[in-house]
Amino acid sequence: MEDEGSSGTLYGEPDAIDKGLEIRDRVAGEGVQVSSGLADPVPADAPEVLRVEDLTVAFPTEDGLVKAVRGVSYALKEREVLGIVGESGSGKSVSSMAVMGLLPKSARITGKVSFRGQDVLSMSARQRRGLRGKRIAMIFQDPMTALNPVYTVGFQLAEAVLSHELMPKKQALARAEEMLALVGIPQPKTRLDSYPHEFSGGMRQRAMIAMAVINNPDVIIADEPTTALDVTVQAQILEKLIEVKDAVNAAIVLITHDLGVVAGMAHRTLVMYAGRPVELGSTDEIFYRTRMPYTAGLLGSIPSAGDTGRLRPIKGAPPSLISLPPGCPFSPRCPVATDICTKEEPPLAPTDDPDHLAACHHWDRLAATDDPTRFFREGPGTETVAGAAGAPVGGIA
Numbered sequence: 001m002e003d004e005g006s007s008g009t010l011y012g013e014p015d016a017i018d019k020g021l022e023i024r025d026r027v028a029g030e031g032v033q034v035s036s037g038l039a040d041p042v043p044a045d046a047p048e049v050l051r052v053e054d055l056t057v058a059f060p061t062e063d064g065l066v067k068a069v070r071g072v073s074y075a076l077k078e079r080e081v082l083g084i085v086g087e088s089g090s091g092k093s094v095s096s097m098a099v100m101g102l103l104p105k106s107a108r109i110t111g112k113v114s115f116r117g118q119d120v121l122s123m124s125a126r127q128r129r130g131l132r133g134k135r136i137a138m139i140f141q142d143p144m145t146a147l148n149p150v151y152t153v154g155f156q157l158a159e160a161v162l163s164h165e166l167m168p169k170k171q172a173l174a175r176a177e178e179m180l181a182l183v184g185i186p187q188p189k190t191r192l193d194s195y196p197h198e199f200s201g202g203m204r205q206r207a208m209i210a211m212a213v214i215n216n217p218d219v220i221i222a223d224e225p226t227t228a229l230d231v232t233v234q235a236q237i238l239e240k241l242i243e244v245k246d247a248v249n250a251a252i253v254l255i256t257h258d259l260g261v262v263a264g265m266a267h268r269t270l271v272m273y274a275g276r277p278v279e280l281g282s283t284d285e286i287f288y289r290t291r292m293p294y295t296a297g298l299l300g301s302i303p304s305a306g307d308t309g310r311l312r313p314i315k316g317a318p319p320s321l322i323s324l325p326p327g328c329p330f331s332p333r334c335p336v337a338t339d340i341c342t343k344e345e346p347p348l349a350p351t352d353d354p355d356h357l358a359a360c361h362h363w364d365r366l367a368a369t370d371d372p373t374r375f376f377r378e379g380p381g382t383e384t385v386a387g388a389a390g391a392p393v394g395g396i397a
């Protein structure tokens with residue numbers, strides 16, 4: 001079999017990051033755009049497909065108001081891959097669920113989401129259902145949350161088509177077979193009759209990708225699509241995802257803990273911390289001209305070739321989203337923080353490159369050095385631990 005089943009969680013495991021960097025370096029070595037890795041470049045004049053403006057989401061709870069997302073804004077062009085990176089609880093999933101209209105009724109949502117110019121948040125439930133699965137599709141970490149164990153894969157794929165389009169069942173099944181072939185499932189005709197449990201973890205995730213693209217969506221939101229798979233299978237699935245999205249001309253919002261995944265796959269990257277976007281720019285900019293200390297901390301914790309195997313996670317933990325500290329939420333962990341950082345929260349604003357935004361009072365200090373990760377090695381906020389495989393990386397746990 002081409003790939004095997006899932007083997008547990010790999011959050012931030014060095015092998016996964018190495019794999020992403022290896023893909024990036026391989027592609028860079030061939031003179032192709034580093035940031036996009038496997039994806040085709042996006043033409044500068046490509047039309048915008050999705051726009052999120054100043055999105056906030058809060059959940060009233062017994063303990064207080066959880067400010068899960070605060071001021072997320074981004075625009076996605078046709079065929080573009082936007083990586084959203086951040087540690088657990090940073091608001092990556094909630095912001096995407098808001099776009100899909102999948103949050104519980106109790107969620108307080110403000111801001112604007114536009115899909116090809118249509119206001120999504122003010123749509124009726126029926127209009128949203130029409131958008132979901134057809135124009136905007138979603139891939140989850142665990143395919144078993146989306147695949148029903150009691151129906152065959154072929155039936156479920158055909159249903160996904162028939163719920164949006166009237167056509168003979170035979171035609172829907174033919175489309176299902178075509179999609180299974182597209183995502184690299186061997187003997188797709190026979191596999192239509194398999195139940196999800198008869199697939200390996202990697203094959204189930206391929207089936208999820210088939211389900212996501214079967215209606216030719218404009219946008220795919222992939223939330224940790226490979227986190228539950230082992231490293232080799234992760235790379236295969238990500239490569240397939242990029243190949244398939246180019247085949248159907250979809251854009252992707254790729255949500256991940258794993259900077260390596262973003263390095264290989266995303267044209268642009270949005271880094272989130274404590275519910276806020278803290279850095280946004282081309283993936284090249286984020287990796288090579290980092291302007292936000294949190295991102296520098298994450299990058300500094302990636303083991304590089306020749307490293308002695310010592311990882312440097314960012315010391316401390318993210319703040320409570322119920323009682324955020326005044327000023328910059330990263331300041332208690334930040335080696336370059338000064339007084340102003342504990343008093344005023346910096347806006348996400350242009351840096352020395354107008355398309356590279358950072359939420360930092362001191363981005364110019366990072367711009368003044370070739371290696372902004374050094375602040376974490378030298379300054380307060382650094383903790384060096386023996387880097388056994390599986391140790392948390394960059395506070396990602």
Ligand SMILES: Nc1ncnc2c1ncn2[C@@H]1O[C@H](COP(=O)(O)OP(=O)(O)OP(=O)(O)O)[C@@H](O)[C@H]1O
Nearest residue numbers: 059061066068087088089090091092093094095321
């Ligand atoms: N229904 C809810 N009620 C209260 N709090 C919630 C609810 N859903 C999410 N949250 C909180 O919102 C915050 C952001 O969660 P989110 O799932 O977006 O994080 P994430 O960055 O995607 O992390 P992970 O990678 O672990 O999924 C978390 O603190 C989470 O506990």
